[in-house]
Amino acid sequence: MNKPVLEIQDATLSFPGTTLWTGLNLSVAPREFIAVIGSNGSGKTSLMKAILGQEQLNSGQIRLNGKPVTRGNNRIGYIPQQRSSDAGTPLRAKDMLRLGFEGHLFGLAWPSKKAKGRVNHILNCVDAVDLADKPIGELSGGQLQRLRVGQAVIGEPDLILADEPLSALDLAQQKIVAELLDAERKEHNCAVLFVTHDVNPILGMVDRVLYLANGQFRIGTPDEVLRSDVLTELYGTPVDVVRNQGRIVVLGTQNHDHHPEEVWS
Amino acid sequence: MIFNFADYDQLLPLITNSLIAGALLAIVGGLIGVFVITRDMSFAVHGISELSFAGAAIALLFGANVVLGSVFGSLSAAALIGILGSKAKERNSIVAVLMPAGLGVGILAIALYKGTSANKFGLLTGQIVAVGDSQLGWLAGICILVLGVLLVIWRPLNFASLDPDVAAARGVPTRFLSLVFMLLLGLAVAASVQVVGALLVLSLLVTPAASALRVSRSPIWTPLLSVGFAMLAVLGGILLALGAGLPISPYVTTISFLIYVICRLIENQRGKRA
Numbered sequence: 001m002n003k004p005v006l007e008i009q010d011a012t013l014s015f016p017g018t019t020l021w022t023g024l025n026l027s028v029a030p031r032e033f034i035a036v037i038g039s040n041g042s043g044k045t046s047l048m049k050a051i052l053g054q055e056q057l058n059s060g061q062i063r064l065n066g067k068p069v070t071r072g073n074n075r076i077g078y079i080p081q082q083r084s085s086d087a088g089t090p091l092r093a094k095d096m097l098r099l100g101f102e103g104h105l106f107g108l109a110w111p112s113k114k115a116k117g118r119v120n121h122i123l124n125c126v127d128a129v130d131l132a133d134k135p136i137g138e139l140s141g142g143q144l145q146r147l148r149v150g151q152a153v154i155g156e157p158d159l160i161l162a163d164e165p166l167s168a169l170d171l172a173q174q175k176i177v178a179e180l181l182d183a184e185r186k187e188h189n190c191a192v193l194f195v196t197h198d199v200n201p202i203l204g205m206v207d208r209v210l211y212l213a214n215g216q217f218r219i220g221t222p223d224e225v226l227r228s229d230v231l232t233e234l235y236g237t238p239v240d241v242v243r244n245q246g247r248i249v250v251l252g253t254q255n256h257d258h259h260p261e262e263v264w265s
Numbered sequence: 266m267i268f269n270f271a272d273y274d275q276l277l278p279l280i281t282n283s284l285i286a287g288a289l290l291a292i293v294g295g296l297i298g299v300f301v302i303t304r305d306m307s308f309a310v311h312g313i314s315e316l317s318f319a320g321a322a323i324a325l326l327f328g329a330n331v332v333l334g335s336v337f338g339s340l341s342a343a344a345l346i347g348i349l350g351s352k353a354k355e356r357n358s359i360v361a362v363l364m365p366a367g368l369g370v371g372i373l374a375i376a377l378y379k380g381t382s383a384n385k386f387g388l389l390t391g392q393i394v395a396v397g398d399s400q401l402g403w404l405a406g407i408c409i410l411v412l413g414v415l416l417v418i419w420r421p422l423n424f425a426s427l428d429p430d431v432a433a434a435r436g437v438p439t440r441f442l443s444l445v446f447m448l449l450l451g452l453a454v455a456a457s458v459q460v461v462g463a464l465l466v467l468s469l470l471v472t473p474a475a476s477a478l479r480v481s482r483s484p485i486w487t488p489l490l491s492v493g494f495a496m497l498a499v500l501g502g503i504l505l506a507l508g509a510g511l512p513i514s515p516y517v518t519t520i521s522f523l524i525y526v527i528c529r530l531i532e533n534q535r536g537k538r539a
Contacts, residue, residue, distance in 0.1 A: 052434050070436065078434030090303060090482045091427045103424030104435045106417055109484060135482050151431065161434065 011060035038212035077152030087137035100151035126150040142173030287499035289408040295492030298474030312360030316342035316367035318463035322374035343451030391462035391514030
C-alpha cells in the first residue's frame, strides 16, 4: 500500500453560525481521483482553501505527503475556475505554462532549454502547440482550461486540486478537458481532488466521491454515495437520485428550487 | 526659446550627473512600470508621488535632506496603500483620499519656505538641469537597491502579478511579495520625484511600460522595451531641455507620450494585418 498523498484527520471547519463540516476524515492515495461534490455553501471551496493552507481548521489536521499543510505548496497543481482575463494581459499560453513550471523560484526567468523543452512537451500533451504564442486573454474557455490542466501537471505535482474547472464550459469542452485531466494525471501519477457541482462529466473517471451537505459528509464510490437512500439521510429530506443513460441527476436537494443550475442534468 | 543648441558643448559637462541619474531612473522606472501595470496600480503611483512631494517639501522647509524627506513620504504612502488596500477598489479610494491630503501639506510647506522658487516648484514639475553630487549619490543608491531586490523577486512577483490564485496555491508568498513591491515602488517614486517632479512621475513609471505592452507580450521583450523607451524619454528630455534652460519634465513627458502614440499605431497596424 502506497503512502497517502493527502490525509485529512478529524477536521472541522466552522464559521460563526455555521459548521461547514466536522469530523472529516479522508485519505487520498496516489493516482486516486476524488470528486468533491455538494451544493453551494457546503464548504467545498473552503476545503480546498484549507488544503492550500489559506483557511485554518477549527480542529483536526491536514497532511500533504505526511507533513502538515503550509500556505500553498509546489507539490500541488492547481486548476482554477475558468475566468476570462483581460485581452491585454501580457501572458502567452507558453508563458503561463512556464510559470507553472518554475514561477515559484526566485531570480530571473532566463531563456532555458530545460524549461522550453518541458513547456513544449506539455503543449503537445494538451494539444495546444498552435496556441503557444497566443495571449491567454484571446483564448476560448475550453482552450484556457486545457492549458490550465497542462499548467497544473507541468511541475509533476503529487496532488492536483481542481476548483470547478469545468463550470462555464459547454458540454463538448467539459468532456475534452475532463478526459485530458484524467489522461494527464495517469501519465504524471498524481492524485486529483476535483471540486464540482456536477459529477457527470467526470463520472467515468472518479474513484471515490466526497459528498458534503448540511455540515455532514459521505465518502465512497459513486455507486455507494450517489443513491437516493444515502443522500436522503444526508440531507434529512427526501432526495431522488435518478440514473438515465449513464448520467446521474439528483432531485430535491435544498438548493434545487432556488438554483436551477445546481441540478445535475 | 524651446530649442537652442548654441554653447551646447560647454553646457554638456554640467549635466553629466543628470544624465547618470536619468539613466538609472529609466532602468528602474521601465522595469517597475511593467509590474505597476500588470498589478493595476497606476493610480497608486500617482498617490504615492503626491505624498513623496509632501515629504520632500517638509524636508525643504526644515532644511532637512530633501531626498530623505521624499523617501519618507512615499514609503509611508506605499505602506498605507499596501496594508489598507489589498483589493483594487479599496486601493483606489484610499489613494484618492491620500493624494489631496499629501498635496495640501506639500503646498503649505512650500508656501512657508523662504528659499528660491526654482527649488520649490522643482519638486512638483521637475528640475531644470542640475543634480548635485550628493543628490546623485542618494538617487544611485536607491536605484541600485530597488533594482537588486526587483531582480531577486522577479519571477515569483511576475507569477503573483499575472496569475495570483495559481501562484498562491503553488506556495508563492503573494502577500509578502506585494508588500515588498509596494516598498520598491515607494523608493522608485521618491527617486523619480527628484528629476521629473511629483506631478509627472507617471510618465516615467507607467507610460514606458504601457507603450511596451502595446507592442509586445513577451516576458523578456516587454521589460527591455519598457526600459528602452524610458531611457529615450529621460535622456532625450534632458538633452533637449539643456539648450532651452527650461525644466526637463515637459520634454520627458512629451517624448514619453509620443512613444506611446507610436506604439498604439503599430499595434493598430498589426491588428489590421492579422
